[in-house]
Amino acid sequence: MAASLRAAGRIETAMTPQKLREPVNVLLVDDQPGRLLTYRAILEPLGDNLVDAASGTEALKRLMETEFAVILLDVNMPGMDGFETASLIHQHPRFEKTPIIFVTAVNVSDLDRLRGYKLGAFDYVMVPIIPEILRSKVEVLAELHRKRREVEVVNAELAAANRALQTEKARELEAFNDTLREANAALATRNTALQMEIAQRARAEQRLREADTRKDEFLATLAHELRNPLAPLQNALSIRRLALAGSNDELQDLMERQLSLLVRMLDDLLDVARITRGKMLLRRAPTALREVLRNAVDTAQPLFNQWGHELVLELPGQDVMLDADPVRLAQVFANLLNNAAKYSEPGRRIELRAELRREPALPAPLQVAVQVVDQGIGLDAGHLETVFDLFRQIDNRVERAHGGLGIGLTLVQRLTQLHGGHVSVHSDGPGQGCTFTVLLPCSERVAALPPKPAPGLSTGVPETAAQPLRVLVVDDNRDAADTLATMVRLLGHDAEALYDPQVVEAAVARMTPDLIFLDLGMPGRSGFDVARSLRAHPQGRDVRLVAVTGWGQAEDRRRSLDAGFDQHLVKPPDLDTVKQLCTSQQGRPDRQAEVE
Incomplete structure (x- = not known):
């Protein structure tokens, strides 16, 4: 999880100088010195600043002196117990969002857990403590604290940059207006990307406060987002494979192996999440x-x-x-x-x-x-x-x-x-x-193996020359659209890339495509809306629609079929799959009649 948070922070690190991992403050609250030593032994490998407090009162005093990324709080303490301490901490505006992990040596009831969560507790840790679990929880919260601080710095830099731009705009002559508009456009793009990252981080923090099942949903979202940049990479490798025309290339093989490994790891992560949540459905046959x-x-x-x-x-x-x-x-x-x-x-x-x-x-x-x-x-x-x-x-x-x-x-x-x-x-x-x-x-029935065809004999239907397809590729990601269109052209078909979902109907009326590869997650207008619109018009009723998306669960496939798609393709698209789609479209009876 910490690795995914570091990946999500690339925009911030791109705008500010690269910094080493800074230690954060972690408050350890327990009336038993032995347990405080145990906490320290477990958490010291993280390299953060560990501050001890022997009571709730001392903990409040420490909070007034410095800022803490996370608080490890014993529930059962004499005088002011953990629940009372947590209530006082989160009543203060400065500390209302400071995450608290309760430590308890006794089994707590559901009502006690509910009470703790209402007081702002992030999680519970039971004694005896499992070091790996405690260390991972504290590490995640410390990393989130660091990221929030980085966001604040970036926001301050952006605010200062905006003020500087506004001041300069007032001083510049009309001759510099075009340059200034370009700078403003670039800044707006950067702001949009930053807001998207901030929104994703806010959703991730919310999921961390909820039950474990919410974490599985985050894995699904992360895998989908990673598939978007993988799609143009896979397309580019497929284009290069077609250009090699069957020759051996060790560099090509290496890149394909590593990309396949990355895709397989994403698929494995999603499969584990589905099984854990009981959503893995087998298609038995x-x-x-x-x-x-x-x-x-x-x-x-x-x-x-x-x-x-x-x-x-x-x-x-x-x-x-x-x-x-x-x-x-x-x-x-x-x-x-x-x-x-x-x-x-x-x-x-x-x-x-x-x-x-x-x-x-x-x-x-x-x-x-x-x-x-x-x-x-x-x-x-x-x-x-x-x-x-x-x-x-x-x-x-x-x-x-x-x-x-x-x-x-x-x-x-x-x-x-x-x-x-x-x-x-x-x-x-x-x-x-x-x-x-x-x-x-296995079944009691054992099937005999089918006989092998005689050498030199063909068991298929003789191939006939087929007219090249007219293919439209629609994706707001220009790299993904261009590379997929290029791949289709190298397979011998006419292909056009389109980046704006608002003009799909006009393009369909102009070129009457046989096959459309349509991205689902486009800004302003989703692929579902485009598919429904095409199916509602005579020119789009017979065209073959293929959804191209990073979402590949059963519910996602059902939604695409309901919207009018003929097939659901998960990014990154495979060369053999694209080739098979084009070949099967060429062999359709209605198209064969058109060719004749």
Whole structure:
């Protein structure tokens, strides 16, 4: 969370000189000296100024002397208890927004918690204290305090800049009016961006004061905002890939790998949030295990190629049928394969095995066991018990080298559980490699594998030359619109980029496009409004509408379909997906008749 706050503060640091991380003041209030020493031992690694107070009265005195970013307040103190102290603190206008973390050694009732929150408490910490939890809570609040101070400085600088501009405007001659208008426009743009950042920070602070479920909503918003700059980067790489015309380019491969890693981390974060909130819905269907494993291998193959690993497959002669979500189940095995690749030295052998097992004691007696076996760094007994914990990293040095948030194995476990299965890990110790076993219920029916087509024979319909499409790309982000339009042109179609949602209808009347890529989150007029307007006119009823957005949850897809979109595409768009959309549009019967 602290990392996201630092990312959100880029505008402030761009306008003021870069500063080192300044320590803030943290007030520790407890009548027990031993507990005060404990607080200090836990919080001193943060590098902030820790100030002790042995009572509520002394705490009030300290507050009058200096400003504090956060207060750690014992509930049960003789004389003035924590609740009374908190009430007096927040009655003072200077301290009404100072966050308070209550510390209690006894279980508090819901009424006590409600009373504390009404008094302005940020959170509760129970004794015995878990150091990591207390340290992370204080670190987040200290970082928020620093950011608020930075905002105040930036606001003061902006106010001074505005006054200087107004003074200079009064003195300048008419010849300088054009230059002054440009300066004012630039300043207005900067002010708008700053206000957006301030609004986002205010919403983030509000979510921190609410329940834990509100934090998951912040993760979803953060991932969406990060997808917007990722879209033009992905488009640019796709354009470069098309320009290379099949030639090998190590720099291209490197950039695509790293961008895919970033997108995957965002997706993993959102998946964990959905599972935690109980909003992960599986799209179950009869699913062939072999197809699931093939998709998982395709996903992990770039990392295997990068490190020269040998992948050995041992699969049953006949396929196994599951009642599962094929996409989510492929994600389980892809994460396990990526994990094996990251924790193995280059050029090692990694095995992917699958076998049927009879487990009479289980509700579904027929089970399939899928194992991923590596020869990597292995695990000691302590790590075997915690390897599936959220944000747990087996070896920080490996994670730093290959990227990761420590949530891949957590997703493996929870997605497996959603499928009614179980995942376990075995290792003989450090340096002895690991074996991850996923046990899943499967159908009693075993499907025969389809026969392979004879060499040289085509099973598809002969391809016919198709007329290039007329494609319109609408996005207020010029980089995203231009790069996606360029990608479509390199695929052999006519494409036009449009940045203003207000003139879409006029462009459609002028060029009668076959396909429109339409951004949803545009200022002044959303993509939903544009889609509804197009569907209400004869010229827009038959055009294929594709929503392009950073939001990709089930509710977002439902909203786009209700607005009249034919398909929902999550940023950054993939080259193969864009190519498939164009190809399928060319093959539509109504368009084929038009070509003929």
